Amino acid sequence: MPLVSVRIGHGHKQTPRFPAVVDSGSPWCLFKSDVASYLGIDWQNGIEESIGGITQTTPEPVYFHKVKIYVEADWIIEVMAGFCKKLAVTGILGRNGFFDSFHVQFDHSTKPPEFEITRIERVQ
Numbered sequence: 001m002p003l004v005s006v007r008i009g010h011g012h013k014q015t016p017r018f019p020a021v022v023d024s025g026s027p028w029c030l031f032k033s034d035v036a037s038y039l040g041i042d043w044q045n046g047i048e049e050s051i052g053g054i055t056q057t058t059p060e061p062v063y064f065h066k067v068k069i070y071v072e073a074d075w076i077i078e079v080m081a082g083f084c085k086k087l088a089v090t091g092i093l094g095r096n097g098f099f100d101s102f103h104v105q106f107d108h109s110t111k112p113p114e115f116e117i118t119r120i121e122r123v124q
Contacts, residue, residue, distance in 0.1 A: 020091030
């Protein structure tokens, strides 16, 4: 699995670093509800959606909040991330928020497969 080391921040608090899965199949950046609780976010008081497939059971509610994601050592992005109680992993970096901020290149010709991320620089 392609993993990237991240921290999540909200207000003046940040999580310790943890591995998050880079997942082009996920429309959103998603994290376990424990991450939101650690940051002091009332996670069930966010914008509600429903997800399936990446949870451990049938479709589950996911609640969205604006957070900062600290990617590796150098990059910070602000995203609307979803929080879910039964997410199968601690974090997923999806298309909205992550893939629109980074070029992601997968190379499955090597053993083990490799991937590389590069920040997209936008002129404002």
